[in-house]
Amino acid sequence: MRNILVLGGTRFFGKRLVERLLQDADTQVTILTRGITKDGFGGCVNRLNVDRTDAKALAEAVGDTVWDVVYDNICYSPDEAAAASRIFAETAKRYILTSSLSVYDPGPEVLREADFDPLSYPLRLGAKEDFNYQEGKRLAETVLLTQAAFPAAAVRFPIVLGTDDYTKRLHFHIEHVLEGKAIGVPNLGALISFIRSDEAANFLYGLGFSQLAGPVNACSDGTLAIGDILNIIGQKTGREAVVLSETADQDMSPFGIEESWYMDTAKARGAGFQFLKLAEWFPELVRELATELNASLRNRE
Template sequence: MRSILVLGGTRFFGKRLVQRLLEDEDTQVTILTRGQTEDNFGERVIRLTADRSDAQALAAAVRGRHYDVVYDNICYSPDDAAAAARIFADTAGRYVLTSSLSVYDPSQQMLCEADFDPAHYPVTLGPKENFSYQEGKRLAEAILLNQTAFPAAAVRFPIVLGTDDYTRRLHFHIEHIMEGKPVGIPNPEALISFIRSDEAADFLYWVGFSPLTGPVNACSDGAMTIQEIISLIEAVTGVQAITPSRTEESDMSPFGITESWHMDTAKARTAGFVFLPLTGWLPELAASLHASLRDRQ
């Protein structure tokens, strides 16, 4: 029987990953969380409780256990990554870090894995509070992908969307447009990548049992401009959007990038993963969210 540990796993695509793993009869799934979010997994999972950023608590929680795959969805700092490298050095068969498109600087060109190379990135230790989100993820990759105790992959996701998105980023745009509020868009022609939450979970599952190592980009096929997303929402809501380049900070778009920020997934596609077409699911998601928000009014 395979033994899998998921750090995180009670919400969004982490929860979907656990649900996917539980479909396999030969898999024992353990989730490690702070115990603050309820789940509906019942007796199908083993639950460990610890603060991911407390190295001693993490080590104590997993002591004496071996895992074929460790999925780390909640590593945001070099200290967390370094602790994981030590703690799982002899007990993990494979390690999958959830990383981010944010390791890249925006670019007019599609971004491939080589555009940020963690192999030669200088490491500075410290807690999450000492670094920007981008720098924390860069340093986490540099530590976990350069250790040699276990094979590791870093999955670079763009913005993840879904009906279960607790950050409500697409919701934000639909609500603002429905209510006639401005949505600040610095560059309407900037291209951006996305992935759907269930697709993200499927990709993590696939990577966990694939031979891929190192950084790997993962996003739905295709990219859209911010203006195309706004136009899609206008069509769904029947309301014309107000999109100044600058407005109050609370009304600035969560997608409000100043330059294009989109990824090349050739590495994953060559290895056999088939991504969903972005233009196939994003309009459906927008329509679903609009219907849900309209019904609440």
């Protein structure tokens, strides 16, 4: 019986990961959350309700249970990573940190794992509020990949999309187009990587059986320019996007980067992982969301 711990797991790709793990009859899944969000898993999972930023409470909650894999979807600071390194030093056989494309600076060239090396990055400790998101993730990787006694991987996901996306960043663009509102985009030609929420969950699931370690890029095959995204939305809604280089802050695109920001997945593919084709699933997702959002707008009228 495999024993799996998921820190987080009540929404988006973390929830999808738990659902995938529960398909295996020989797997016992425990989710660790603050207990605020209902998960809907019923008696299929064990639950530990604790704030993971409270190191003492986290240590007491997990005890000396041995875990085949610990998935950490909610680590945002070096202090949290350092606590996990101590607490799971003798009990985690494998540790998988959900990291981010954000560890990289945007630029014109495709980004490979070596473009940010956590093994040589200067280590500083601190809490989540002491750093911006990029620095928090960089330092969390640095701690776990240089100090932990257990084998660890840091999965660098780009923007994750899906009908279950609680951030609603793609929803923002579709709603603006449907309502004829201007969208602020500083660079329509900037290329960006994406991954679908179920694809992200499946990658994490597969990585739990792999020996792949260190930083690992994971994204769908292909890229889209921001302008391409708006054109696809226009095709699926029958309405042309109104684009300005600058707008009020609330109308600036959440995808509105000034330079390209996209990743290479050769390391993961070399280990046998395959990825969905972005050009195939993205237009269908836009169509599905546009249908839903258009119906919602009509109901408001």
